[in-house]
Amino acid sequence: MGFADKFVASLQSSNLMDDAFHHDLDAIAAAALAGDLGSLLCRVKYADGTVNKLFEGNSSNLVHLLRIWEVEVTKKGRSRGWVRIQSERDVYTAHHLYRRVAAASLAYWLDGKCKDCNGTGIASRSLRTCRACAGVGEAEVTCAGGFERERVKDMISELKAIATSHEWRARRLLA
Template identity: 50%
Template sequence: MGFADSYIHAIGASNLKDDERHHQAEPLMASAFAAADLTGDLGPLLHRVKFFDSLARNEFEGNPGNLVQLLRLWIAEVTKRGRARRWVPENTAWDAEAALKLYRQVAEHSLAYWLDGKCEPCGGTGVEQTRACKCCSGTGKAELTMAAGFVREHTLNMVSELHSIADGHAARASSKLRR
């Protein structure tokens, strides 16, 4: 069972006792301690939005504020990375304004795709009617249709960055669970 499975199991636990017989709270604590090791780590918020808020059964359980906060932080992070990598020149006020629109667009598309990039016909399994899904060629991933060309290239790059951030956080949290 990977960290995401442990995290989802802890979220769905009916009781979060932490004693010699109950260990449901451990993945949540490991996530918090792993985040404390790094400042500005988006990993816990990524896990919270992707796994907790999407699993909320009742209106009061999920927190749409988490998604708003994540989007705000991710736009700032994409802007920082885009400027560092010099995606577009920002020589004039018009260039700077266009660059900010590009960074926002890439951030929104990459976060949306990372949160739910599953193929709709097969539900992300890669199998439809006992055969490989024709739509995704058996990968389970949807085609990125919301962006094209230059934006698509940077969006896919930022999706891989999101995977890296989430995987890094999960690895740090898993190591805290083993201790």
């Protein structure tokens, strides 16, 4: 059972006891103690109804995460020189690019599964490899242009790295 599965199972816990037989809330505690942006990513993706639609999540977490992610993307975009700032129009262009990249990358990271096969990689009717995703299970990143698409892919990999690092620290606390 992976960390995400333990986290979702902890959310459905009916027992708040913490003894030798009950460890239901350990994954939530480990996620909270591991801290940083990864904690909020984990909470939004797994706890706020994205995976388990049995309850309504806290939408303010998603809004807060988007604001934080926009700031992070802006920092990364400036440091990597995505847009050369030479005029006022360039500032405006850069600002909108950073916002679009942040929103698109976060949306894809939260639900980047192929819509045709629901992320399985197998077409349901023919039991063959899904043509839309070529059996990978992930949807294609769609954006207005190639430049923006590459930046979105870059930020998706950053989100995956942050989440993986957070899960690793949380697992270490669980052990």
